[in-house]
Amino acid sequence: MLEKVYLEAPFRVTDLKQWVYCPRILYYAVCLPDVRPITFKMQAGIEAGHDEEGRESRRSLHTYGLDEGRKEFNASLVSDRLGLRGIVDMVIWLDDEDEVIPVDYKLSEIAGTHFKLQLAAYGLMLEEASGLIVKRGFLYSIPRRKADEIPIDNRLRDGLTATLDAMHCMLRYETMPEPTPQRAKCAACEFRRFCNDIY
Numbered sequence: 278m279l280e281k282v283y284l285e286a287p288f289r290v291t292d293l294k295q296w297v298y299c300p301r302i303l304y305y306a307v308c309l310p311d312v313r314p315i316t317f318k319m320q321a322g323i324e325a326g327h328d329e330e331g332r333e334s335r336r337s338l339h340t341y342g343l344d345e346g347r348k349e350f351n352a353s354l355v356s357d358r359l360g361l362r363g364i365v366d367m368v369i370w371l372d373d374e375d376e377v378i379p380v381d382y383k384l385s386e387i388a389g390t391h392f393k394l395q396l397a398a399y400g401l402m403l404e405e406a407s408g409l410i411v412k413r414g415f416l417y418s419i420p421r422r423k424a425d426e427i428p429i430d431n432r433l434r435d436g437l438t439a440t441l442d443a444m445h446c447m448l449r450y451e452t453m454p455e456p457t458p459q460r461a462k463c464a465a466c467e468f469r470r471f472c473n474d475i476y
């Protein structure tokens with residue numbers, strides 16, 4: 278568990294995805310604010326999320342293997358302890374079982390590590406806000422129209438802790454991370470012109 282208190286929330290939950298993809302992209306984004314446009318892919322994700330909310334309101338909770346619960350859409354969350362802020366697509370409240378479950382919609386068909394970290398972040402912020410324990414979350418794949426249950430276990434929590442520690446360390450000391458070893462990502466990167474040490 279994180280023991281630090283950052284006293285502000287400088288990062289968005291979506292920054293976790295950027296960090297996993299290439300830490301240097303997040304470095305540029307936080308150290309060079311306002312230079313990064315919203316890409317087509319990002320805008321498509323935002324619009325798909327809005328569309329999915331309409332479908333979700335008509336969807337049964339059986340999609341998540343649940344008989345009943347209370348849905349809350351677009352819940353704003355913030356945590357000084359984690360130094361994070363974000364809006365989770367949906368929260369399922371199981372009032373009778375003192376359980377709260379975050380749900381994140383994704384355009385991807387695969388529940389990748391970066392998506393799991395984001396889900397865990399929402400889960401920990403929900404714990405902090407509600408006082409309830411979050412045991413699991415769901416990643417809903419829009420293309421597959423299927424929800425994958427993701428245990429928010431100690432392994433995932435430890436991974437989130439390590440990732441957030443590294444992100445906050447970068448921000449505090451303004452240390453530029455190493456470039457991604459997966460150089461194929463650099464070919465289409467909008468920050469490529471800033472990375473003079475890649476070849």
Ligand code: SF4
Nearest residue numbers: 299456457463466472
């Ligand atoms: S060019 Fe490569 S190393 Fe540089 S920010 Fe983009 S993906 Fe990362």
